[in-house]
Amino acid sequence: MDSGVTASGHDPVQHVVEKQLISSDSPFESDTVATDASNQPASEQNAAEEAVIATQMSKIRWFSICVGLYLTAFLYGLDSTISAAIQGPILETLGDLELLPWIGTGFLLGSVATISLFGSLYNKLEVKWLYLGSIITFEVGSAICGAAPNMQVLAVGRVVAGVGGTGIYLGGVGYINIFVSPAKRPLYTALIGTFWGFGCVLGPVIGGAFSQSSATWRWSFYINLVLGAVTAPIYIFWFPRHGVHRHEKILPRIKNLDWLGAILNAATYALFIVSATYAGAIWPWDSGKVIALWVVTGVTIILFVLQQWTAFLTTKEDRIYPVWCLKSRSLVMLYLGTAGSSAVLNCNIYYIPLYFEFAKGDGPIAVAARLLPFIFLMIFGSLLSGSLIPKLNLYAAWYVISGAVSLVGSVLLSRISVTTPTSNMYGFEVLVGLGCGLTFQAGYSIALVLAPPEKATSVLSFINVAQLGAGALSLATAGSIFQNIGFSALQSALDGRGYSSAEIREALAGGYSSIISDSTPEVRAIALEAIGSTLAKVFGTSLAGGATVLAAGLLMRWEKVKMT
Template structure:
């Protein structure tokens, strides 16, 4: 086997990958990479597997590709936080406004388990590229949306593509890095996701306030994808154990019934939460029917997965085997708690400043920086130190304590709380959240059998995306219901209708906030600020969950070498 330089030796994939990030070769020197996983067993035995050249430049570009898609995923996760008002003014239909934010997360969490199964059966590169295409199609639909229904469809499609992208990044990292390197690479995913998340409100608000309008907050994804497409198409390596088989035989045994029930469970729960109280009374037939359907679907899903009905135990969409491991279950719960804290604060810190301080899009994004900077810093710190200080239970205890203290302090704020105090609380929450937001990926891969690595990643992904989606959904329900009652009581006797009060909770485009007297405006903003503080019970609960998980974990060290 030879390389283009004639100096590289025949090195096994894992050995090559272990040396790549820290190699001392010059940028122009190439290393022969034997992609045996894309070859048939006969080709492997004969030594005829396809060879590509993996130079340091190529490895760097692959990493750029990973982190750019993570950045875009983070961007779209929060970009709705500052464009909901302009979208409402342009498209109307207040009842469907919550789907601009939750639709993206719904698409992600409803399909992440299916993607986990697909990444086990299909060529990683092509599934990853397909996910990018779906993400961009969803973004295009959002940008061109003529009404709120099309916007919702676009957000869900983009969320589906985003789930595939995110799991694809994690799958690539699990394949092409060693256990010792993996925590840092996964932490960088968190860092770039966090960077995208903090820029989401800035980008969305900036476009909304410009001549380009809010539509370019979604079109910008198409531009970035077009510029970087050559990296994904030409430089991303292939990896798949079934490269010589047809696609249909590989996917016909998928747990399609389980995938349908999984998606239906999340869709019904999020729909029920979104419409309960805010759109329909809690005792209405529609709401009761939604909750009954949700409960029945959950029961059917659990029974179908437990009995492996119309599938096999090996092909079940949900990695049930993970539930037999105490460590993996606790990692799942801890990740869900960290993700709940993360997503909640990214949405509700800007919301608090927008309502109580009257900040615009750019200023609001700046207010979020203490949280994001500490989140990124501690995520990277965790990735770098976890392989060395690998008593992982301690990370969860420290993470839970810091986030819990910060969340409790935020629970006690009011509209009059100085911004400097809130920045300090943000630092505590961000520092605590970052320590464990991505840590479970590396630990789970060490705790799980090597042949079930992708399944373990999918398990943790369900926790991360599900925790964030459910936190935002429940928080939105509490905010709408508690906020309506608080605001209605505060404005009692002033002649405002229920629909006007509901509109005030949607932001500055309502008549109560934009066209009322200073007195009414002050009363309204105080009431909404108090409501947001009460909703911080979600962040308190998530932080307490992380702390409890850390206390229940085995105080053991794991070898990541």
């Protein structure tokens, strides 16, 4: 944007800002201070340029930008759960049962391993181009998955898509932080969670519909390419640019990133998820491979902590992890509360559908419909908190209520069996959905108010790690519980009936298994009872998440935040 002086002698930046072209109901700040951009340093000049962008942005343009932001959140949610309904058809086409968990785990691994790196990149680089690059990466991953000739290539594609998905999710949150006023930021941020939730609930439906049609499961991934192509003009031509260091050379900015910290951070998450996925399910717990994996995981965690604490090969300002946030009790409690809500949401959004698939014999579309009470109440809770926190701004109370409601719902879910009435399950879904929805996105807006303005990107990265990191780790933990306890329960229940270990593992993958789809009613009933009791134990992960939210709320300062 040209910030020079016009022929008439007037500075256009000052002139536009002074005119205050936006209306009072705009999402943008309306109290921008006029400044002279002609003699500003780069960072101040950028701030002035952003003020001009905000004041000149029409409502139509802002609406289209929101469409773009929320569509990418929807696609991210869609890809997070779409694999749940197509594991059987993929296994039938590509084989390789041992790699089947990577259909879901690979996406999570790509997401969580790059959270902190993306946080640093969004602080150092032009937001628009990084956001577009993330969309392209996501689409490339989807194309690899759709065209995969074997399970190994599909796993790689899922990791690539996960990397791109994290970039677009964090970019969406970042755009809202940049261009939306603090008072309206909670609602706009909540809408990201809303559309992500819609994507999650429609993932199994769309995946199941494609897998049962002539298009095959491959179009479950190709559909992302179609939607991306249709909306590409919005991202390319309408999305505004922003970058604190935009006028500086790009290579020094990339060179100064904490690359050692990024590698150790990615390795920490990757090793934990791999260890949790393979331990017991693929290799015995007492095998040398599993022991070595856990030892290397522990060593990597220690190295990462030491490297961040000492700022080895980096600076305190450039560390990949925002260590300064750990010195704030309020931010640490927001971190724990966000992590707990994410654990509740992710555990339930994956394993409630699995319960209905096994216990009630529902197909993909019916399973998605069963999840609607959870999704709708999660969305309602997210929008409710987004609307009311700026007015009823004693934020600790929200976390106490959120944790208590989530905890009650999770306790009830941990006591279910295959005979639990569907109406009861809906009631439990309402409780956990409302509970986690109240605080799943709230931490972003509250943390931004509590932190110094110059630390905005850093504190966003801190909450990002809590939300996405806890989601991935909780799912890895829940998956390990399901695979290990489920295998033991099934093996014990079916002892003496001639089923191999591989067939029992297949039963945990769903309806593709002969034990579930082609066995006698007696065998099927025994198997489903064992799986039902296992799922009840899996919801212990949700219980732990709810307890964490409640504890965080009780330990928070009972202070008000002024979002103006």
